Amino acid sequence: MGKKKIVIVGGGYVGFEVAQKLDAVADVTLIEQREAFVQPPAAIRSLVQPELLEQIILPYDGLLKSGRVVRGRAVSVAEDAVTVENGDRYVADYIVIATGSTYAAPFKPAGDSIEDFRQTSADVAARLKTAETVVIVGAGAVGTELAGEIASAQPGKKITLISSDDTLFPMYPAKLGANLERKLKKLGVTVVLGQRVQDLQRLDQPYEGSVTLADGSEIAGDMIFPVIGSRPQATLIKSLPGVQEGTLGRVRTDGWLRPSDYANVFVAGDIADVGDGMTIVATARQNPWLVKTLKALVAGETVEKLKPYSPWKKAPILVPLGPIVGNSWLFTTVGDRITRMMKGKELFIPKYRKAFGMSARAK
Ligand SMILES: Cc1cc2nc3c(=O)[nH]c(=O)nc-3n(C[C@H](O)[C@H](O)[C@H](O)COP(=O)(O)OP(=O)(O)OC[C@H]3O[C@@H](n4cnc5c(N)ncnc54)[C@H](O)[C@@H]3O)c2cc1C
Missing domain, CATH: 3.50.50.60 (FAD/NAD(P)-binding domain)
Structure with a gap:
């Protein structure tokens, strides 16, 4: 049989x-x-380190030994x-x-084209390089990491991170959000909490313009990133x-x-x-x-x-703010060193490259 x-x-x-x-x-x-797998966590850093992009696009060719990948x-x-x-x-x-x-672009490919993803990521990276003001709408893990990556790689920009919640990471013990907020501020990021943006104009990609907050104040950005899930x-x-x-x-x-x-x-x-x-x-x-x-x-x-599936009671989370600092919740709140070792330094790139039969780092 x-x-x-x-x-x-x-x-x-x-x-x-x-x-x-x-x-x-x-x-x-x-x-x-699509012809290749893409690693979204590292797509964030690719915006400030564009040469990273080719390392995180992993063709399916070497994935299976007996079975087949059908495009x-x-x-x-x-x-x-x-x-x-x-x-x-x-x-x-x-x-x-x-x-x-x-x-929302440029964090994950859309449709079936990896080439479009490459192009979009490169375009956004180029615009970001010259942008003086950046507004990030949404302070989940992606928005928070994006703020940290930009602030640590391109200091001097005016970066505002906006959340409708009253704290960062409200689902986790307060220490996680408080520590991340303090580190973001140290990196020069303005963190606006408890304010819903009233007039986000695009949900699909970054744009130039301004946003109005619930209290009526307005924040302008050379780039406004919609990062809402x-x-x-x-x-x-x-x-x-x-x-x-x-x-x-x-x-x-x-x-x-x-x-x-x-x-x-x-x-x-x-x-x-x-x-x-x-x-x-x-x-x-x-x-x-x-x-x-x-x-x-x-x-x-x-x-x-067979045993049914049981979900995480409370899932761990790793939140680097660039390659050096960050915080994580691994059943207790941990700081820079563990976050850097587990995620911030390499963003799992070697792990996934190896899974796809490639060298840990691109030559
Ligand atoms: C910027 C960013 C950073 C993130 N960072 C983290 C992180 O650090 N840690 C973390 O835990 N989570 C992170 N996430 C979340 C994580 O990426 C997702 O939870 C994960 O990708 C979900 O995996 P999946 O297999 O369900 O779906 P996906 O990874 O979305 O894969 C779905 C696949 O299905 C294919 N597909 C869809 N429809 C069809 C079809 N009809 N026919 C054929 N193929 C189809 C798509 O092309 C795609 O390849 C991040 C997300 C983003 C956007």
Whole structure:
């Protein structure tokens, strides 16, 4: 008997890793619309260090040894197959949908073109270099890191980071947000808290203009970055029978990450509303569960007899402000040294390059 067939849609943090880990035990097909994986955490620093960009664009060619990566956009999912835009149909015993999310430019590629992403990142980096005033709207991890990267690499710019919350990282113990706020101020960043921007003109890319805050004050910027969160791409999965919409446009699942009436179709990552955030940290918990579960299914077990997925109670978070300083919450708040070692210095670049069969650093 041949190996069981697993089709995975989306080669992001979920798809590439789950495909690679199952490659030896199943007949794996990974369907991905782009020719390369891109690492968003390092896309932030690429704006102040443009030469980094080529290091974080990782072609899928070397990913799988036995299975295959199919370049194409999946357009429909049936119980036993996934169909791609050109009409090709990939038959499956098990299907994983991990179509992830989009983000405002220039932080993640949009659509199927890596070349457009390269160009957009380079354009924004060039504009940023000459900008004197920068306004960042949204102080989640991306906005906060962006403020830190710009302030540490290009001191002298007037940078304003705006949040509608009263503290930075309000979901975490107060020490994390307070320490990050203090370090940002030390880097020269103006942190405006508790103020919702009333008139953000674009959600898709940075622009020149001004923003009005709830108190009526106005802040002008040579560059205004909209950084207000990920938008899940769940259209494909929402067409399946029995799917229920969850929060923020994600889809709900049962205990085994199944969102529909099809017992063999799983979801994970940014599209899955399972109690985790839209983070790589979430996929670091979901992927091993998914791999273990699919290995057991391939070996003949039934899903309901396997342990259901349990989300992070409170997920750790690493927030570098450039390569040297930062803070993290790793079940306790930690400072510069650990944040630098775990993320700030290398931004996981060697880890992902190696996973894609490349040297740890570009030659
Ligand atoms: C700038 C930035 C920095 C971040 N930094 C961090 C961080 O430091 N730590 C952290 O924990 N999280 C971070 N995140 C969040 C993290 O990037 C996401 O949570 C993660 O990418 C989700 O992985 P995923 O596999 O669900 O989806 P994605 O990574 O979005 O991948 C989805 C893939 O599916 C493909 N796809 C979509 N639709 C189709 C289709 N129909 N057919 C074929 N392919 C399709 C896409 O091309 C894409 O490759 C960051 C996000 C951004 C934007």
